[in-house]
Amino acid sequence: MENIIINMNGEIFTNQDAKISVLDRGFLYGDSVYEVIRTYNGIPFLLDDHLKRLWHSASKIGLHIDLTPEQITQEINKTLAELEDENAYIRVVITRGEGPITLDPTTSEKNNVVVIVKPLPENPKQWYEKGVSVIIANVLRVDRLAVDPNIKSGNYLNNIMAVREAKNQGAFDAIMLNNEGYVTEGSTHNIWMIKNNTVFTPPLKAGILEGITRKAVLLLASQNKIAVEQRNITPDELINADEAFLTATTKEIVPITEIDNSYVKDGRPGHLTRKLMVIYKNYIKQLTSF
Numbered sequence: 001m002e003n004i005i006i007n008m009n010g011e012i013f014t015n016q017d018a019k020i021s022v023l024d025r026g027f028l029y030g031d032s033v034y035e036v037i038r039t040y041n042g043i044p045f046l047l048d049d050h051l052k053r054l055w056h057s058a059s060k061i062g063l064h065i066d067l068t069p070e071q072i073t074q075e076i077n078k079t080l081a082e083l084e085d086e087n088a089y090i091r092v093v094i095t096r097g098e099g100p101i102t103l104d105p106t107t108s109e110k111n112n113v114v115v116i117v118k119p120l121p122e123n124p125k126q127w128y129e130k131g132v133s134v135i136i137a138n139v140l141r142v143d144r145l146a147v148d149p150n151i152k153s154g155n156y157l158n159n160i161m162a163v164r165e166a167k168n169q170g171a172f173d174a175i176m177l178n179n180e181g182y183v184t185e186g187s188t189h190n191i192w193m194i195k196n197n198t199v200f201t202p203p204l205k206a207g208i209l210e211g212i213t214r215k216a217v218l219l220l221a222s223q224n225k226i227a228v229e230q231r232n233i234t235p236d237e238l239i240n241a242d243e244a245f246l247t248a249t250t251k252e253i254v255p256i257t258e259i260d261n262s263y264v265k266d267g268r269p270g271h272l273t274r275k276l277m278v279i280y281k282n283y284i285k286q287l288t289s290f
């Protein structure tokens with residue numbers, strides 16, 4: 001059985017025995033917010049950014065978080081203390097809680113707060129050395145004016161449908177477009193392309209999550225004098241880019257070398273992507289060595 005530690009409203013379970021009510025609104029409606037954080041050397045990476053985003057997501061859907069950021073941090077640390085591994089995956093889920101079966105969000109009284117912690121094994125080297133293949137999904141990203149993708153909620157059905165398409169076609173992941181036909185993001189990643197030595201990524205108004213890795217890469221690129229621009233990207237531009245890559249907390253920077261069965265340039269991770277991978281690794285080292 002996977003070594004998994006679950007903190008359920010402050011109580012620690014050292015296996016999958018933690019249970020939640022079927023009347024929980026997270027279960028019934030995806031009425032919850034969450035964050036995925038990771039540790040390096042046992043320390044949660046960029047935790048403040050993740051907690052800020054958790055509160056941002058909650059406020060956007062009017063979900064009151066009963067705990068303070070300090071209390072959530074304590075719960076995370078308490079859960080992590082049960083795990084020996086230096087590199088851990090942390091998932092914090094806060095639901096609007098339990099109540100009668102009705103959509104009315106005013107009917108639940110208190111959150112359910114769950115912290116899931118498990119070892120985070122190293123990702124396959126091949127992702128970084130050879131790159132991954134993605135498809136452009138038929139399913140569109142939920143519109144920003146419907147459920148803003150910049151809310152990290154428990155409602156991931158849209159992304160699951162995109163992953164279904166990817167898996168049906170044997171791809172690593174799927175990129176979703178918005179209803180204007182522009183690139184948004186992957187199922188759990190932000191998307192980037194490089195053309196003529198400039199790095200491009202879709203703007204928030206395309207309808208994306210403001211990734212914490214994305215924020216770091218934007219900053220690191222400009223600090224390292226790499227031209228970087230947030231602007232709309234068409235799928236054609238992406239397929240014809242010089243280089244492409246994705247970013248996410250647990251994956252860092254992963255080169256994309258194939259899109260819809262055609263290679264990006266020569267089908268190998270490009271030089272600027274590899275440079276950014278090194279810069280990002282150094283940034284991690286800087287922030288995690290004392």
Ligand code: PDD
Pocket residue numbers: 036159185186187188189190208209210211212213214247248249250
């Ligand atoms: N996913 N876009 C979406 C839709 C995401 O769910 C995520 C994160 C990202 C990248 O954000 P960040 O760099 O902050 O991890 C972009 C997490 C990792 C997950 O659900 O597992």
